Amino acid sequence: MDESVTTRRIVKLAHRNGLHLTPIQLLVKAVSDHSAVVRVHFGGKSANARSAMELMLLGATFGANLDLDASGVDAESALSAAEAVLSATGD
Amino acid sequence: MGFHLLQRIGSMQVRSGIAVSPGVVVGPALVLGSENFRIPNKFVSRDAVDVEIVRFNTALNQVCADIEEHEILVGEQLGSQYAAIFSAHLLMAKDPRLLTEVEAMIGEEAYSPEYAVSKVLRGLAEQMQNLGDEYLAERASDVFDLEKRLLRKLLGESREEIGNLTQPVIILAHDLTPGETATLNTEFVIGFATEVGGRTSHTAILAGALEIPAVVGLGRCLAGVSGGETVILDGDHGHVVIDPDEATLKRFRASQEHNNRVRVRLQSLDTVESETQDGQRVYIYGNIEFPEEVTQCINRGADGVGLYRTEFLYLGGNKEPTEEDHYEAYCKVLNACGDLPVVIRTLDIGADKVPARIRDRFADSQNPMLGLRSIRLSLQSTPLFKVQLRAVLRAAVYGDARIMFPLVSSLLEFRQAKMILMDVMEDLEDEGIPFRRDLPVGMMVEVPSAVILAEEFAREVDFFSIGTNDLIQYTLACDRSDPSVANLYRSGDPSILRMIQTVLEAGERNGKTVTVCGQMSSDPRFIPLLLGLGLRQFSASPHSIPRLKEVVRNISIPEAERIAAHACSLDLARDVEHYLLGELGRICPDLVV
Numbered sequence A: 001m002d003e004s005v006t007t008r009r010i011v012k013l014a015h016r017n018g019l020h021l022t023p024i025q026l027l028v029k030a031v032s033d034h035s036a037v038v039r040v041h042f043g044g045k046s047a048n049a050r051s052a053m054e055l056m057l058l059g060a061t062f063g064a065n066l067d068l069d070a071s072g073v074d075a076e077s078a079l080s081a082a083e084a085v086l087s088a089t090g091d
Numbered sequence B: 001m002g003f004h005l006l007q008r009i010g011s012m013q014v015r016s017g018i019a020v021s022p023g024v025v026v027g028p029a030l031v032l033g034s035e036n037f038r039i040p041n042k043f044v045s046r047d048a049v050d051v052e053i054v055r056f057n058t059a060l061n062q063v064c065a066d067i068e069e070h071e072i073l074v075g076e077q078l079g080s081q082y083a084a085i086f087s088a089h090l091l092m093a094k095d096p097r098l099l100t101e102v103e104a105m106i107g108e109e110a111y112s113p114e115y116a117v118s119k120v121l122r123g124l125a126e127q128m129q130n131l132g133d134e135y136l137a138e139r140a141s142d143v144f145d146l147e148k149r150l151l152r153k154l155l156g157e158s159r160e161e162i163g164n165l166t167q168p169v170i171i172l173a174h175d176l177t178p179g180e181t182a183t184l185n186t187e188f189v190i191g192f193a194t195e196v197g198g199r200t201s202h203t204a205i206l207a208g209a210l211e212i213p214a215v216v217g218l219g220r221c222l223a224g225v226s227g228g229e230t231v232i233l234d235g236d237h238g239h240v241v242i243d244p245d246e247a248t249l250k251r252f253r254a255s256q257e258h259n260n261r262v263r264v265r266l267q268s269l270d271t272v273e274s275e276t277q278d279g280q281r282v283y284i285y286g287n288i289e290f291p292e293e294v295t296q297c298i299n300r301g302a303d304g305v306g307l308y309r310t311e312f313l314y315l316g317g318n319k320e321p322t323e324e325d326h327y328e329a330y331c332k333v334l335n336a337c338g339d340l341p342v343v344i345r346t347l348d349i350g351a352d353k354v355p356a357r358i359r360d361r362f363a364d365s366q367n368p369m370l371g372l373r374s375i376r377l378s379l380q381s382t383p384l385f386k387v388q389l390r391a392v393l394r395a396a397v398y399g400d401a402r403i404m405f406p407l408v409s410s411l412l413e414f415r416q417a418k419m420i421l422m423d424v425m426e427d428l429e430d431e432g433i434p435f436r437r438d439l440p441v442g443m444m445v446e447v448p449s450a451v452i453l454a455e456e457f458a459r460e461v462d463f464f465s466i467g468t469n470d471l472i473q474y475t476l477a478c479d480r481s482d483p484s485v486a487n488l489y490r491s492g493d494p495s496i497l498r499m500i501q502t503v504l505e506a507g508e509r510n511g512k513t514v515t516v517c518g519q520m521s522s523d524p525r526f527i528p529l530l531l532g533l534g535l536r537q538f539s540a541s542p543h544s545i546p547r548l549k550e551v552v553r554n555i556s557i558p559e560a561e562r563i564a565a566h567a568c569s570l571d572l573a574r575d576v577e578h579y580l581l582g583e584l585g586r587i588c589p590d591l592v593v
Helices: A023-030 A054-055 A075-086 B046-078 B078-092 B097-107 B113-129 B136-158 B178-182 B200-208 B244-270 B293-300 B324-338 B354-364 B375-380 B382-398 B411-431 B448-452 B454-460 B468-475 B493-508 B524-531 B542-553 B557-569 B573-587
Strands: A007-014 A037-042 A045-047 A063-072 B013-016 B018-021 B024-032 B169-173 B189-195 B214-216 B230-234 B239-244 B283-288 B305-308 B341-345 B398-405 B441-445 B463-466 B513-516 B537-538
Touching: A007 A075, A023 A054, A023 A075, A023 B078, A037 A075, A045 A054, A045 B354, A054 B078, A054 B097, A054 B113, A054 B136, A063 A075, A075 B493, B018 B200, B024 B189, B024 B244, B046 B078, B046 B097, B046 B113, B046 B136, B097 B113, B097 B463, B113 B136, B113 B463, B136 B463, B169 B230, B200 B214, B200 B293, B214 B230, B230 B244, B230 B524, B244 B542, B283 B542, B293 B324, B293 B542, B305 B324, B305 B537, B324 B341, B324 B382, B324 B398, B341 B354, B375 B382, B375 B411, B375 B573, B382 B398, B382 B454, B398 B411, B398 B463, B411 B441, B411 B454, B441 B448, B441 B454, B448 B468, B448 B493, B454 B493, B493 B513, B493 B524, B493 B557, B493 B573, B524 B542, B524 B573, B537 B542, B557 B573
Parallel strands: B024 B169, B169 B189, B189 B214, B283 B305, B283 B537, B305 B341, B341 B398, B398 B441, B441 B463, B463 B513, B513 B537
Antiparallel strands: A007 A063, A037 A045, A037 A063, B013 B239, B018 B214, B024 B230, B230 B239
């Protein structure tokens, strides 16, 4: 019955201004449409992808390699949605 | 890894700032944001935990609804770019981190929702401020905003403000405006500390006037403080301890009790004259900044005002003070003093207290302490100087006003200043405006050159007042606000004692009175020494007057002379100060903590 999967991928942050409010807002929204738990790891810190404040505190800048993992039934699609947001330039 | 939000809970935080108003107090913190919220309780009862969690959730939902409403409204009225501000707020309000953390603090540790919200959000804001990213540091203000919104909901109508206190508190704030400081209810506000501000900021000066222990310039440290924490505020040494451990608390409580006991006992001296055991009359004047402080001097039986600093007139508001502004202030002081002397010092704005308006005159000064300040500034800005002199001369009709020029370093400067004073008298005479012509004109002795030429100066001045703060700084070439050399700044340095002696002797030979008005004369340790050197006039901060009286009344001149002779035979500042402390302990054990 438990079809939960854990998956992981590395995404390069394409937003010029880094992980600021605009991409965070989009990321939170994208992840919240899924039931999977998504975490973003960067620079020895990790953040719940639903928590805007934790994401901000990662201090990720343009070009940062963000290490994403997700677990849950829709982990794969959650990560794809997250990647789509983070790898877009936002321009 | 992870976020150490709660790292400060239960752990002592010690901060050092600038001591601007003396006294040691212990009490609960009241952290003031711009809206002056106050967190009434740090904890709730265990039984109430579930109810409190519901109360928090309700408040959070209301805040989210409010923000959404604002977003729509602002979007319609101003456009979507402004509405985006609110979507950021909403994003934070809906952050699961906030919800889980606050619920855990209430549920597991029985913290009040107000305290938990404040602690969590301030902890996050603090981390944002410390990331070294300007953009994120600015987002911290959004977090503070959210905190305010939540507190407003949680506290509702019962929100307490500083005007509405019912128990003693120590105020911690980023900054207090002079207006806020002035209206502090001194019955309940037992001390305050601010993150910004300097020794000569308005707020600092007001604290001294209100006689509330205060420390300013702590640096950023309040983001993680919610209010309700116990705070020790040491306005004597400039320390603030937030959430102290038991041992620290005990130590400070003991010294606080002692100080209170002594203070109450010394109140009995308010009505008696300062006289040594062998009947030598000693004059103790007060140093003031504001006209209102005269009352504190008079109530303590001061013999007058030995130093009336006039800088506040220049630091307030955004325009240069008018002659009437000066005149009114001086009249107020003179009227309150009756027949007692009032020494008015002309503008002594230094590099550390330059108002924006005249800051450009200091432009590019590499070394402001040695630059254009005090009398130098007055002599180069004659119109500004004349305004002040006119007001002093006119007000002098109403009492025993004396005028004093600061930072005089050459005879020429003193002569120039006096010449301008004569010009002003002529102008007033021509205009038929009443003024007093024969008021005594003296100078501050605070530059070594003035000490070296004390004999020459003594022939031209009516009196000397030794400003030990600058004199020590200039003699020992050390900036006492620079921690790396502050240990060189010693009132007990033999060079300083000899300088004071030189000035006293020059004054004596020429029949001119000498006062010491620097911090040295507010320090009871130095009173026996100064008396022994021949000083009979002290000018000190109003609150230290009772202690000075106590020393004077417990010593005889021969004993003071013996102490001075021995102190002058020592060759290290440390030994001098140590010896004087020992002697004070013998004469007035109560004054030594």
